[in-house]
Amino acid sequence: MDVLYFAWVRERIGLPREQVETQARTVNDLVAELRAREERYAAAFADLSALRVAVDQELADFDAPLDGAREVAFFPPMTGG
Amino acid sequence: MDVLYFAWVRERIGLPREQVETQARTVNDLVAELRAREERYAAAFADLSALRVAVDQELADFDAPLDGAREVAFFPPMTGG
Amino acid sequence: MTIRVQEQPFDLGEEANAFADAQDDAGAVVTFTGIVRDLPGGAGLDRMVIEHYPGMTEKALGQIAADARTRWELADVLIIHRYGEMRAGERIMMVAAAARHRKNAFDAAEFLMDYLKSRAPFWKKEHTTDGGDWVAARDEDEDALKRW
């Protein structure tokens, strides 16, 4: 699964995208796995209320299922316009 | 006093402006004087709900006083924009 | 603040660029442009003629613009309105509002339009090959003023 990071999430983790081997069934499961990896991940995912997630390029909730998902992206609230 | 007519009021009366000698104290008084003049005036002023009036270039009511007024204009509801 | 009442056409693009370029503290610019529409059912508009009340027009537009600046925090306001003859597709008028926040710019532009429609002394006449008809004021346009 491709995991993408944008804005300060990208900066905190230190990379824009990575390939992740995971059996996570929901976004929350994936977040738990990532948090457990390294301090920079734990820092990036410290406060989920400051984060948004997209599954296959659609905004999703953190309890959204991941079955069949090819791309998950984490980022702060958007500031377009 | 200058009396001005716009749009179909101008067309019905047949002139865009005229000088009127009057002692009318309100717009309604002036309308009564004009109506009494000729059929084309009576026709133009037949339905006051279809007319608007400006006294010295400010929208006014038909019972507005005319003391000191130099210019009164009659016209249909505006359709700018 | 700029208000222009003119017979000659104006260039929407040039006006929009000049207005936006003149802003140095406004992140939001809203414009409204009114365009002469052909008549429904292919009746064939030959031309639209707009009559106005010189003197009162400028005062009324100035008052409407001043009211908008009192109600909202605006960086700038522009109103251009043509009179005389124009064909389908030509621009009739435009307003622009600039503000720090987009909501103010949107509200002000809509307020300017609502008042300009029913409180500025312009009258439109649509001419076809069959003759001319004065455009009737719409009740919705009068009603639109109530929300401000």
Added chain:
Amino acid sequence: MTIRVQEQPFDLGEEANAFADAQDDAGAVVTFTGIVRDLPGGAGLDRMVIEHYPGMTEKALGQIAADARTRWELADVLIIHRYGEMRAGERIMMVAAAARHRKNAFDAAEFLMDYLKSRAPFWKKEHTTDGGDWVAARDEDEDALKRW
């Protein structure tokens, strides 16, 4: 309907003219333009950098435009949004909505902006000589969605 996500600058005037020229049944065109503002208090914005999510951005904007066309009777919709580096005074983005009636054009343009602000994957970073700060989302922007 046109949606463009691009790095290069766009010309507001040219876009507004082209959009208005393309309408043959819409008497009302509303545009919104977002401009890079300098920082308050003269902190001195060196540049703004906008990051986005290629692929999702186009989908999200397409969805927002389609939603607007479902809600209001619109003749046309345009969205242009830049990413990458830009300086104070440069245009960041614009939307345009064309309709027969002005209220639909105004509502649609405001709806497009409200959704684009909080639902399209763009992130702004303001750089000064002291470093860079990600622009924080404003609660008002999230609240603005509730009225639609």
